[in-house]
Amino acid sequence: MGANELLLWLSANRAGSWSRFRSAVDELASTQGGVVVGSEGLPIYHQLRFQLQQLGHVEFNIAGCEQGWRVAPPIVALACQNDRCIGILAGARSTSLLRRLVESVSQVQLERHVEIEQPEVIRLIGESEGVLEALAARAGLRVQSQAAVFMLACLPRIDDLWAWRGRQGPLPFGKHTTVSRFEIAGRGARWVDSSVDEAERTRDGLFRFTRFQRRQHYLRLRGRSIRVQGQIGNYVLAAKHQRQVLRYDRLSRQLIVRDLYRPPLLVDRALTLCSGFLASHDSTARTLSYRDVPERLAQMAAGILCQDRL
Amino acid sequence: MDIATAFAIGALLLAGAVLMWLNSRRSRHQTELDAPPTPERVPSSEDSQPLVDHSSVSGPMALQPTHAPENNSPSEAQIFVEPVDQTFASNQEPAPRTFHEPALVAQTLDDRPTQDGLILAPTEAVAAASALAAPEVAAALAVPVSHQDAYDGTLDPPLQAEAASVSDSSSVIEAPVTSTGDEGHSNPSNENGKGWATGITDHLPEERASLASDDKTSELPLQVEVPSREESSRSAHAKGRAEVTREPADYRAPRRVPPRNRPTRQVSEGSFDRQHPFEIRVNAQLDRYGFCAFRLLAQRPADCPSELQVQQREDNVTFVESGEGWYEIDAGTALAAWLSGVLFRQADGEKQHRWQLSNRAVHVLAAQQGFAGPTSTTRITLQRRHIVLCRSAWVDPVVQVLAESQSDPFSVFSEDMGAPTGWKFLWPVSPTHPVEPVLGDDILNLLRPQADVELTLEHGIRIHDSVWLAGYPPDIRLSGVLNGAEAVHIDAQLAVQDAEGFFATAGHARPGTHIVSCAGQTRTYSIDEPDAEWERWDAYSFPRGTICGASFLSPLKAEQRLITVPATSRVLVGTEPGQVFFCQLTRGTDWTGLVPFDPVWALPSDPLHCDRGKARVVLLNASLVQGGRQPLSGRCSIELHRQWTQAITDCCRKRLQMSPSDERTLSLWRDYAALARSSWKRRQ
Numbered sequence: 003m004g005a006n007e008l009l010l011w012l013s014a015n016r017a018g019s020w021s022r023f024r025s026a027v028d029e030l031a032s033t034q035g036g037v038v039v040g041s042e043g044l045p046i047y048h049q050l051r052f053q054l055q056q057l058g059h060v061e062f063n064i065a066g067c068e069q070g071w072r073v074a075p076p077i078v079a080l081a082c083q084n085d086r087c088i089g090i091l092a093g094a095r096s097t098s099l100l101r102r103l104v105e106s107v108s109q110v111q112l113e114r115h116v117e118i119e120q121p122e123v124i125r126l127i128g129e130s131e132g133v134l135e136a137l138a139a140r141a142g143l144r145v146q147s148q149a150a151v152f153m154l155a156c157l158p159r160i161d162d163l164w165a166w167r168g169r170q171g172p173l174p175f176g177k178h179t180t181v182s183r184f185e186i187a188g189r190g191a192r193w194v195d196s197s198v199d200e201a202e203r204t205r206d207g208l209f210r211f212t213r214f215q216r217r218q219h220y221l222r223l224r225g226r227s228i229r230v231q232g233q234i235g236n237y238v239l240a241a242k243h244q245r246q247v248l249r250y251d252r253l254s255r256q257l258i259v260r261d262l263y264r265p266p267l268l269v270d271r272a273l274t275l276c277s278g279f280l281a282s283h284d285s286t287a288r289t290l291s292y293r294d295v296p297e298r299l300a301q302m303a304a305g306i307l308c309q310d311r312l
Numbered sequence: 313m314d315i316a317t318a319f320a321i322g323a324l325l326l327a328g329a330v331l332m333w334l335n336s337r338r339s340r341h342q343t344e345l346d347a348p349p350t351p352e353r354v355p356s357s358e359d360s361q362p363l364v365d366h367s368s369v370s371g372p373m374a375l376q377p378t379h380a381p382e383n384n385s386p387s388e389a390q391i392f393v394e395p396v397d398q399t400f401a402s403n404q405e406p407a408p409r410t411f412h413e414p415a416l417v418a419q420t421l422d423d424r425p426t427q428d429g430l431i432l433a434p435t436e437a438v439a440a441a442s443a444l445a446a447p448e449v450a451a452a453l454a455v456p457v458s459h460q461d462a463y464d465g466t467l468d469p470p471l472q473a474e475a476a477s478v479s480d481s482s483s484v485i486e487a488p489v490t491s492t493g494d495e496g497h498s499n500p501s502n503e504n505g506k507g508w509a510t511g512i513t514d515h516l517p518e519e520r521a522s523l524a525s526d527d528k529t530s531e532l533p534l535q536v537e538v539p540s541r542e543e544s545s546r547s548a549h550a551k552g553r554a555e556v557t558r559e560p561a562d563y564r565a566p567r568r569v570p571p572r573n574r575p576t577r578q579v580s581e582g583s584f585d586r587q588h589p590f591e592i593r594v595n596a597q598l599d600r601y602g603f604c605a606f607r608l609l610a611q612r613p614a615d616c617p618s619e620l621q622v623q624q625r626e627d628n629v630t631f632v633e634s635g636e637g638w639y640e641i642d643a644g645t646a647l648a649a650w651l652s653g654v655l656f657r658q659a660d661g662e663k664q665h666r667w668q669l670s671n672r673a674v675h676v677l678a679a680q681q682g683f684a685g686p687t688s689t690t691r692i693t694l695q696r697r698h699i700v701l702c703r704s705a706w707v708d709p710v711v712q713v714l715a716e717s718q719s720d721p722f723s724v725f726s727e728d729m730g731a732p733t734g735w736k737f738l739w740p741v742s743p744t745h746p747v748e749p750v751l752g753d754d755i756l757n758l759l760r761p762q763a764d765v766e767l768t769l770e771h772g773i774r775i776h777d778s779v780w781l782a783g784y785p786p787d788i789r790l791s792g793v794l795n796g797a798e799a800v801h802i803d804a805q806l807a808v809q810d811a812e813g814f815f816a817t818a819g820h821a822r823p824g825t826h827i828v829s830c831a832g833q834t835r836t837y838s839i840d841e842p843d844a845e846w847e848r849w850d851a852y853s854f855p856r857g858t859i860c861g862a863s864f865l866s867p868l869k870a871e872q873r874l875i876t877v878p879a880t881s882r883v884l885v886g887t888e889p890g891q892v893f894f895c896q897l898t899r900g901t902d903w904t905g906l907v908p909f910d911p912v913w914a915l916p917s918d919p920l921h922c923d924r925g926k927a928r929v930v931l932l933n934a935s936l937v938q939g940g941r942q943p944l945s946g947r948c949s950i951e952l953h954r955q956w957t958q959a960i961t962d963c964c965r966k967r968l969q970m971s972p973s974d975e976r977t978l979s980l981w982r983d984y985a986a987l988a989r990s991s992w993k994r995r996q
Contacts, residue, residue, distance in 0.1 A: 007773050007784065014775045014842045019618060025635030028597060028684030058862035066849040069618075074861025075846035092862035094846045097783035142844075144863070151874055152864035155906045156857035159896065165854060268852060268859060275862055298876060302904050305896070 005050060006095075009121040012060055013094035017072040020063070023047065046119070053120040055267060056274050058092035078138045079149035079275045080131055083296060089126035089134040089145070090278035099141070100124075106140035109133055115279070123278045153272040154302040160237045160266065161308055163221070168230045173201050173220055174211045184208035184236065186243050191236075191262055201227075206242065208235040233266040241308035250300045250312035257295040257303065257312075261288045269303055589668035592641070593688035594651065594675045596699050596737070604730040604737060606701065608641040608650060609634060609687070610667045622658040622667070629656060636682060636776060648732035651675065651701070674710060674755055675701040681769060681778075691758040692717070693766055695791045695813075698741040700759065707736050713759045717743035746793060765792035765831040767800075775840060782841035785821035787814040788828055800830040856906055872906040877914040879903050880922075881930050883959050884911035885984075889991050890952040892959060913984070919962040928971040929963050929981060953991070960988035 011026055012018075027047040044052075051071075054060040058079065062071045076093040091103070103124075104112065110133060115123040128134045131147060138145045146152070158165035175198045183196035184207070193210060201209040204222050210232065211218045219232040221239075230238070240247050240263065247263040250256070257273060261283060264270060274280055277294035284291065295303075297312075304312050590611040597605045610631055618633035624646075634640035643650055653671030658664065677686035677699040686699045692714075702710045707724060714722065722741050731737050747760040769778075769786035780786050788807070790800055800807040800815045803826050807815035820826055821839060828835045850858035850865070857866045866872045877884065879902055882895035886909040893911065895903045914930040916922045964985045970977045 010781060010784070011773050011775070013846070014773070014781050016842075016846060019633060021618065021633040021640075022635060025684050061851045061861065064851045065853070066851055072849070072851075073846055074851070074863070075848050077861060077863050079862035090862070094844075096842070096844050097781070098841060099844055146863045148874060149862045149864065151904065152857070152906070153859055153862075155874060155904060156854050156859065156864060156866075158854060271862070298902060298904055301902060305903075 019070040078145045091124040103141040150272040150275045168228045179213045182210040237307045248309045257292040257300045589666040592669035595687045597685040610639040622656040673703045692761045693791045694761045700738040713756045717747045763793040767835045779838045798831045875907045876904040881914035882917045883915040885913045889956045892956040919966045930971045957988040957992045
């Protein structure tokens with residue numbers, strides 16, 4: 003069973019608990035020679051989870067699937083650029099759906115890209131939105147026009163912590179809790195060891211509390227502790243220090259970001275839906291590159307992430 | 313001579329006779345211990361195939377169950393070799409099973425003797441004599457019991473630990489049981505009413521030999537009144553549930569005996585003692601480098617939550633949901649000990665559950681439906697790959713038995729490759745030909761594959777239970793040896809075997825239920841194509857819309873427009889007074905976002921203080937210009953109306969330039985300015 007089969011299995015079961023997902027991935031790993039660590043060094047189940055999330059196939063531990071997962075309905079996400087329009091198949095899949103899609107193809111180029119440790123990327127390339135919408139209607143699929151743009155357009159800026167579900171609360175503590183502090187020094191940034199005491203004394207900063215391999219991030223702002231997503235905290239701190247971590251290459255239409263600053267999930271998903279491909283990681287330069295990102299979208303993403311310029 | 317004196321002399325004589333008899337038994341026992349092991353059942357290490365990395369087997373060679381050391385001390389030998397099979401096999405007077413092992417148990421397991429009813433007085437005769445004779449005589453008669461002292465200091469600490477684990481099972485062998493309790497086990501050895509003690513000697517080959525002599529246990533002259541497990545459990549239950557069966561039962565290997573009809577026992581609802589414990593299985597996960605991670609999986613009762621706190625003795629243990637119908641046990645460092653047998657209890661009000669992994673030294677793991685990675689199975693099967701996990705002391709006999717049934721090599725791995733402490737695992741074990749079982753060698757018989765036919769369903773995408781996804785049916789494999797006349801049928805059609813050994817017919821992958829049959833074995837599976845209906849839900853909710861997967865949904869009834877305007881003109885106004893939208897401050901040159909109406913103009917946010925040379929009034933929508941203004945509806949709020957008119961009038965006061973700066977745009981702008989002024993005056 004590969005990642006394609008995993009997505010079919012998830013789609014057939016629609017929703018489930020995290021442990022069911024893990025056991026399905028374990029089964030996958032056991033049939034593939036016992037792959038337990040993904041290519042990015044993460045446990046394979048975490049890596050598959052992130053990739054399924056980023057591609058918009060499955061949602062994890064969010065409203066409607068707390069402590070579990072749920073498959074999003076299938077949809078063709080359109081991204082029109084210049085003289086062509088790309089449709090990316092996201093969400094649930096089934097053998098009959100794929101069969102219908104293949105049988106409905108006319109005047110449209112169907113691309114199936116096999117990628118490592120992720121379901122194959124299915125792209126439909128047509129001359130206009132209308133062509134792709136007609137194809138989707140024949141295959142019984144819904145269409146999301148300008149999916150990436152709409153997604154970014156509805157997102158608040160990351161400094162609006164309450165809109166990003168930031169919650170004020172006391173800092174965690176305990177015997178098995180390890181604390182790290184996000185340190186921005188010189189041109190770089192890193193996580194350094196810290197303590198609960200230091201976190202309580204610090205007026206502004208980002209702290210990571212790890213207990214039994216579960217991480218929680220707390221942003222200290224004017225002496226208050228706000229629990230946030232780790233990526234949100236990174237960007238808030240980068241904005242506070244006026245650090246530019248995004249770069250846009252207009253020639254190659256690539257948005258490049260330092261790997262320590264991977265954007266929050268929904269921004270990441272929107273940028274991924276521009277091309278259908280996950281960001282490529284350059285381990286030497288320690289950057290992530292998103293392909294085929296229009297400048298307008300890059301600017302929207304930069305605005306959400308409180309980055310001054312591209 | 314009065315009666316009292318005569319009675320005292322008689323008691324002394326009786327005690328002396330018993331003492332002499334015991335000494336004679338001990339000396340004969342010792343002679344038997346020094347004798348070499350039975351050759352056909354006790355393989356020597358020299359005979360084993362060179363498949364084992366012996367470098368990793370060190371230290372406790374004396375503890376290996378295959379043969380007793382030549383010059384071992386009596387105390388050491390008593391642990392490993394029990395010659396009762398020889399005496400019983402020759403119908404000689406049965407030897408009293410050693411008292412030493414209960415003593416050892418008393419040394420190593422704190423509560424075992426009292427719990428299992430193993431009293432320290434060795435026999436009824438001794439006990440009777442003790443009651444009659446002087447205390448000195450009774451103390452002398454109790455000598456065998458104190459043999460636990462012989463073990464103190466004779467074994468290295470690790471060996472003692474090993475001995476403790478080994479004796480965990482042997483502790484119960486020595487109790488010749490006279491009770492009539494019947495637990496309903498399939499072991500025929502206890503069908504004569506001798507209870508549990510006769511069928512649990514699984515740990516050592518020598519101990520296994522005693523199984524053949526179970527029928528003789530009632531004939532032992534020195535018997536201890538030991539209640540059966542049921543009676544013991546019942547009495548303990550009466551005292552309080554905390555004392556109920558703290559130790560797991562010993563594993564009894566399946567034996568090839570015809571089933572017997574037994575009266576069905578009534579199990580009362582909610583009875584804690586009578587409920588059969590839930591299953592615990594060993595699961596292994598091999599990675600590509602050959603490292604194997606072992607874990608324990610506990611069966612999940614239907615009414616239990618996804619995470620559970622249970623008790624093992626006095627400790628709390630967490631069960632976490634893992635897959636369909638199973639928990640993963642958070643074993644931590646206790647895994648090695650628990651592999652030898654463990655019992656968990658959980659009480660939640662009226663509901664009480666127990667989980668048990670029976671006491672055993674060898675685990676056979678193979679790929680199974682519904683589990684990720686090889687998982688505990690009953691025995692080795694032909695043409696399948698297995699992991700055999702065994703105690704370190706068992707490696708030699710296990711290797712020798714496995715070598716009988718396969719030609720392909722396998723390796724023995726120790727702790728550095730993931731084996732729990734004190735255990736080793738053998739991988740890949742793929743038997744190719746059947747081996748006849750050896751009578752009485754129950755545990756090692758698990759490793760001797762039988763010619764029985766077995767149907768297995770592998771691969772494909774299993775949705776749940778026996779339902780597979782359409783397009784991804786299971787592969788049907790047959791293991792065992794078929795007679796010439798037997799064949800595999802799927803839905804009554806003759807199945808054909810492909811090059812990889814899987815059986816198929818033309819319709820075996822079609823949706824529906826299918827039955828595979830061969831040589832009296834049947835397997836049923838279904839192929840299903842679930843309805844292609846997935847509902848959208850609001851996974852992420854924001855004020856401007858919700859997101860689910862790649863889809864976006866606006867919360868407003870009116871459709872929102874995606875607009876891009878220059879970042880310097882962030883106030884958007886529509887055709888109707890009150891249609892005004894303030895764009896979020898952005899860092900780039902443009903702002904892109906959703907607007908709940910069709911904007912006509914984009915105006916600077918603070919026209920009275922902007923740079924007149926740079927700021928522009930931007931016309932956005934030419935079609936609306938051509939269509940003309942809509943009449944004032946009056947539905948907008950006063951504040952929005954004020955903002956709409958103020959944004960236009962401020963731009964007029966500043967006399968900002970138009971973009972585009974053609975006459976039509978200027979004319980339209982003048983109309984809007986006039987409307988704004990009149991509207992402003994009306995409001996005033």
